[in-house]
Amino acid sequence: MNRELYEALGLHQQFGETQGRSFLLASANGRCTMEIESAINAAGDKPYHPCLEATPDSSTPKGTVHHLKDWHESRVFPNTTRDIAVYRPHGVKPGQALSLLLCFDGANYLDPNGPVRAAQVLDTLIARGDIPATAAVFVNPGLPQPFQSADLLSTEFDAAKIAAADQRSIEYDSLCDTNARFILDDVLPLVSKSFDIRFSALPSQRIVCGLSSSGIAAFTLAWHFPTEFARVLSHCGSYVNLRGGHHYPYLVRTTERKPIRVYLQSGAADANITFGSWPLANQQMAAALDFAGYDYHFEFGSGGHSLRHGGAVFADSLRWLFRGETP
Template identity: 45%
Template sequence: MFASSLTAQEPNIELRYAHGPDSFRKAGTPEGKVTMHVWKNSKVFPGTIRRYWTYVPAQYQAGKPAALMVFQDGHAYIKDGGDFNTATVFDNLIHQGEMPVTIGIFIDPGHLKDELPPEPGWQPRPENRSVEYDTLSDAYATFLLTEILAEVEKQYTITKDPEGRAICGMSSGGICAWTVAWERPDQFRKVLSHIGSFTNIRGGHNYPALIRKGSDKKPIRVFLQDGDNDLDNLHGNWPLANKQMYAALKFREYDVKFVYGQGAHNGNHGGAIFPDSLRWLWQDYELK
């Protein structure tokens, strides 16, 4: 027994990744404005209520189209001091000319309640999250375009160019981001997935085959991030699923980048490389 214990495979050690200077506020950098909103009476997802936030950069000019980036589990991405610090990263990269003037929309999944919990977050768990994020259909894209984006566009001018529209998420929000672009590449052509749930929660494990055997390659640029210590459960193995996605996308010659590390099912690694992910995603893009 002693000998066998010596030869047993050691578990992977989760690394904690350090954030770089673009994840923190810099003196002299103009700050965008973040505003919280509540959305209820959804027609696509009836009976739900949710928060969403908008970020408008200081450089935005009324009437002049801005680029767009949408985030699922919006509270996690917009949280000041969180893993992603998105408003600060946007402030820095826009000011430095490393991404276009971009309006951000940060959407939380729906609660099946009359009133929202006092604070945003995953506890209590939004009951409609898996239905919205893990389902392989155009339902969430329709909700996003006809409800949330339509409401935001009443106040701000956003480019109609799908190359100027990106969508991002983590875990089930990551597969949701991919599904939106997959279903509506006429609207979104840039995807950023952190620890994406391309597993059999609601059929997401089928995507590699759909990508490989699809008749047409879709004009989507996609950045994937995952790590050795991600989940392995009854739905599937997250590291393997992300490797399968990357292999399928590479096989079909998609514009894809995959950063694989030793992180777990959290936002630490994705947050640490977030500024570089955005630089890659927005490379060569100029607002029209």
């Protein structure tokens, strides 16, 4: 297909642009983006609960969590504000190189009462010697100025929510390397300097993780920079046509295999909206990884578009991704 035809069909635009609306409010054939809400609250998620490792016993040494609130000094995404949190494991020795877990949509993973409870899981796994001593960085998507807060879970489509959702899509759904450069050039140097943390330089000791749009963002980071991050944990990844993510299965099949290990998770009740079917998209992605000879695992259950299933298998997924690495 030549460029002229590609553009004539409107394939160069995100759904909603031709309607002059945010993708959140766009509709076609009597269907709309916000039908995703039924998948976020799917009955198929009821069997899933946080993994046992998310509840450490009282004798387990606890790491510490530090916060950078309203950070707004990004050179890659200027004029945005975001929160960043950092988990530092217990008993770190001066100069010790730590493995790294990077979580996009970080607050969802860090929430101590949420479906994942990442800090508690890390406390348990590190204390048991199941994984190496690991620091974690939890990065939220940026809020474009002048909006300093937005409730993405509300059903009110105010200007703040629309601007925040659009910014999140730009950062996470885009297939370019901009978000990866944001992490490598802005976030990791900031965290290292602010909290005196030395990250392992081995890509096999660096996991990048995310949900939905941030799930595909995790894969995109490793795809562009496999010598920096070689482990991917993708929960309900958006390998659909939000900003071209549906092309990844083809790219995986036709590009020389990259040295990355991938853990995919989705479910039968995952989202099925105007941009595509998440269950089918993740199955296509898994089939492509298999075809190309990747080291991958595909966890497909009954759940919807949430972290419920991902949280239930979170400890197992970290063990699988870190396997072969010396604690």
